[in-house]
Amino acid sequence: MVSGTGKKTFDLKYGTSGNVRVVIPTENVVSSFSAPPACQDLKREIKKALEEPRDFPPFASCMIPDDRLVIVLDPETPEAGLLVESVCEIALKKGVDAEQITVLLPTHSPETLMETLREHLIKSCGTPIKVIAHDATLPNGGSYLASSSTSDRIYLDPAIIDADLILPIGQIAFAPLLGYKRNFSTLYPGMSSEEAIRKSHGQANVELEPDDERQLHQLVDEIGWLLGIQFTLQVVASSDGGVAHVLAGAPDSVMRHGKELLDECWTLRIPERLETIVVSVDKSGTGEHGWKEVCAAIETGRKLVEHGGRIIVLSQLNEPPGTGIHQLARSEFPTDVMRSLRETLPDDVIPASQLARALDWARVYLLSSLTEEFLEDLFMIPIEDEAALDRLLQNELGSTAIIHSAQSVHGYVSND
Secondary structure (H helix, E strand, C coil), X not given: CEEECCEEEXXXXXXXXXXXXXXXXXXXXXXXXXXXXXCCCHHHHHHHHHHCCECCCCHHHHCCCCCCEEEEECXXXXXXXXXXXXXXXXXXXXCCCHHHEEEEECCCCCHHHHHHHHHHHHHHHCCCCEEEECCCCCHHHCEEEEECCCCCEEEECHHHHHCCEEEEEEECEEECCCEEECCCCCCCCCCCCHHHHHHHHCCCCCCCXXXXXXXXXXXXXXXXHHCCCCCEEEEEECHHHCEEEEEEECHHHHHHHHHHHHHHHHEEEECCCEEEEEEECCCCCCCCCCHHHHHHHHXXXXXXXXXXXXXXXXXXXXXXXXXXXXHHHCCCCHHHHHHHHHHHCCCCHHHHHHHHHHHHHCEEEEECCCCHHHHHHCCCEEECCHHHHHHHHHCCCCXXXXXXXXXXXXXXXXXX
């Protein structure tokens, strides 16, 4: 941000390659948010975290040469290749055979990501490491683990059930389904059946705050306990798809400190709702730039904007819409879609619900690669290009917040 006489200038990255400079009267800018910077030497930080973990002995002491090591990886983890590489290097030095190491991702993980990981590990470790995605079409979704405290029969990928050592690698982040992405979030339902995944969608509640209790969160933590997982490796994301902090060790300690860092790095608090919220959507956090990220950014804006205000969204969105978004486009009013979303539970039920709620609350302007006609069907106001954006921002904005990387931000109004 650069301040001039009566003006503030913001350089906003958006999409995969967009970068625009916006100038807004100083009197209008009430708040702004920028993502935290990446740590300087990530390889060193990972090494330190694994050698000096929180409330647990060094990771190398957790295994013996005959162990079957399963690394459960969240596919949205920033710098996943370097994190997995560091773990595999320690395991190989400890005498664990490469054939005994499996990197396991949830069902429907991108094949391009898995192939990139395979190539990265061959180069860095000098030997092939198995990288696979869970097959949710297995009978019951996998092998039986146990019945939960709520009498749910839990089935997980056979590799997890058969493992001697399970290491979850992921990121601590805000997440609409669980409140937070946490140590064991990748284990369930992504490592179980399609029915378990669908059932979890039915528990989505975009009205809850991150710390509110959720039944699914309790179940996921119970599964981690049933598996006896005592060590985890997690990160907090930075700007530009990087890593700001690395944490390893006992799950409770990692999660407790991780939530503190997440709140410090990715929470924006303002005293009262504002007239205009400008949000940019980039690849920080998930590494992706689709409806999920754009609707998460719009949800951030909804939490901060006054009723009838404006949410101005900068993106390069060109992803085909899912079933839920299409249902919204066919509705007469935005909130009409909520019932059908609850009944049909499409894969994109969360982003579609977030968008519908925002459209019912405020006017949403979207810069994207989508057609004006489709955006108008979605009750949004298209922004044709950066020149149109500049003209829009010259209008009377009123009280305004500028939020970089808004898809990963938790917005909070103190006086609500």
